[in-house]
Amino acid sequence: MRKNRVLRAAFGLENAVVEGADFDELAGAVVVSVRPVARVRNRCGRCGRRSPRYDRGEGRRRWRALDLGATKVFVEADAPRVRCGVHGPTVAQVPWARHDAGHTRDFDDHAAWLAVHTSKSAVVELLRIAWRTVGAIVARVGADIEAAVDRLDGLRRIGIDEISYKRGYRYLTVVVDHDTGRLVWAAPGRDETTLHTFFDQLGPERAALITDVSADMADWIAKVVAARAPNAVRCADPFHVVSWAIKALDVERNRAWNQASGRRRIDTAARTQGKALGNARQIKRSRYALWKNPEDLTATQHHQLEWIAKTDPRLWRAYLLKEGLRYAVNFKGDEGKEALDRWLSWARRCRIPAFVELARKIVDHRAAIEAMMDSGLSNGLIESTNAKIRLLTRIAFGFHGPKPLIALIMLALGGHCPPLPGRKRPTD
Numbered sequence: 001m002r003k004n005r006v007l008r009a010a011f012g013l014e015n016a017v018v019e020g021a022d023f024d025e026l027a028g029a030v031v032v033s034v035r036p037v038a039r040v041r042n043r044c045g046r047c048g049r050r051s052p053r054y055d056r057g058e059g060r061r062r063w064r065a066l067d068l069g070a071t072k073v074f075v076e077a078d079a080p081r082v083r084c085g086v087h088g089p090t091v092a093q094v095p096w097a098r099h100d101a102g103h104t105r106d107f108d109d110h111a112a113w114l115a116v117h118t119s120k121s122a123v124v125e126l127l128r129i130a131w132r133t134v135g136a137i138v139a140r141v142g143a144d145i146e147a148a149v150d151r152l153d154g155l156r157r158i159g160i161d162e163i164s165y166k167r168g169y170r171y172l173t174v175v176v177d178h179d180t181g182r183l184v185w186a187a188p189g190r191d192e193t194t195l196h197t198f199f200d201q202l203g204p205e206r207a208a209l210i211t212d213v214s215a216d217m218a219d220w221i222a223k224v225v226a227a228r229a230p231n232a233v234r235c236a237d238p239f240h241v242v243s244w245a246i247k248a249l250d251v252e253r254n255r256a257w258n259q260a261s262g263r264r265r266i267d268t269a270a271r272t273q274g275k276a277l278g279n280a281r282q283i284k285r286s287r288y289a290l291w292k293n294p295e296d297l298t299a300t301q302h303h304q305l306e307w308i309a310k311t312d313p314r315l316w317r318a319y320l321l322k323e324g325l326r327y328a329v330n331f332k333g334d335e336g337k338e339a340l341d342r343w344l345s346w347a348r349r350c351r352i353p354a355f356v357e358l359a360r361k362i363v364d365h366r367a368a369i370e371a372m373m374d375s376g377l378s379n380g381l382i383e384s385t386n387a388k389i390r391l392l393t394r395i396a397f398g399f400h401g402p403k404p405l406i407a408l409i410m411l412a413l414g415g416h417c418p419p420l421p422g423r424k425r426p427t428d
């Protein structure tokens with residue numbers, strides 16, 4: 001009986017009886033034979049209802065469990081089917097694994113924790129499973145959490161954003177809670193239908209309690225928010241307003257590059273073929289310096305900007321306009337509105353078409369930008385969530401479909417990642 005207790009503790013086999021353990025030479029793995037205790041036997045694998053036995057199913061099955069040292073471990077048991085009143089013939093529930101899973105719960109939770117906290121290659125090599133399998137595991141761990149927590153309760157001030165992935169071919173719509181800093185909702189797509197799904201889940205009563213919605217000024221967001229969150233003030237967020245200025249600056253940078261000498265691929269020598277030279281190369285290399293916030297610049301990037309100031313006054317003016325707008329939109333209240341006025345009169349007279357156009361756009365969205373200055377919602381949350389999601393979409397490359405990607409994002413940023421097996425949550 002003591003052996004039974006040791007094995008149950010080691011492999012997360014609560015509510016199971018250990019019948020024996022052996023080393024399978026062929027599989028090179030320890031195989032622990034078990035059966036569920038009587039109390040949890042004959043329940044539907046989907047809903048847990050106690051149901052009459054249907055047949056033996058496909059006989060004995062194995063579930064991958066956490067390794068014993070460096071040796072793989074499988075839990076082995078019969079997998080009979082029961083006839084559920086709702087789901088028909090279904091493989092019976094087992095206490096050590098999720099329905100339809102090839103891994104134990106502990107293995108799943110361990111893999112999901114690693115996927116959130118370490119690198120892709122670390123997970124794959126440490127656990128000896130395919131990355132796509134990690135995706136399936138993350139999806140089912142995520143589904144368990146979604147079923148157990150209501151993330152949409154108590155929302156007052158939210159941010160809505162769209163994120164592109166698969167090199168801009170696919171989109172996610174995400175919702176963050178400005179008060180907790182957590183991601184609360186994500187779904188594939190970026191259109192009215194997608195956002196309506198969010199408000200369907202929220203329900204009219206909770207939607208009426210929303211006071212502020214920050215978002216990019218996309219029309220589809222504005223329309224749905226106006227229709228579904230009647231009491232909410234819609235405001236811009238500094239991150240998106242600054243990103244408009246960065247786009248305008250890029251137009252100007254392309255103009256500079258097109259006019260620069262040295263951009264033609266005239267040198268046929270293999271070493272320099274296809275590369276920009278001279279001024280064109282300088283402009284190309286300076287793009288990060290132009291995009292970055294000045295306080296984050298490296299010494300080299302400072303030199304690149306100095307070079308632009310000397311050689312291309314117009315591109316330099318465009319850079320200053322971008323920085324000026326970034327400066328203005330980070331002020332709050334009346335101070336911000338005055339700063340915005342000064343910026344607008346500067347931009348209107350700047351004779352750089354992309355920024356004259358940007359000034360018009362700012363005027364069009366003035367009400368939302370002023371609401372942003374009055375609301376005091378911080379830019380940091382949207383910006384950092386946006387950056388983290390972008391990173392996660394690259395990590396999730398190779399997962400099958402958007403579900404595992406969304407599950408990974410929710411695990412990482414939703415505040416409910418399962419702890420490692422055997423560890424309690426910090427709040428417990």
Ligand SMILES: [Zn+2]
Pocket residue numbers: 044045046047048049084085086087088090
């Ligand atoms: Zn059922």
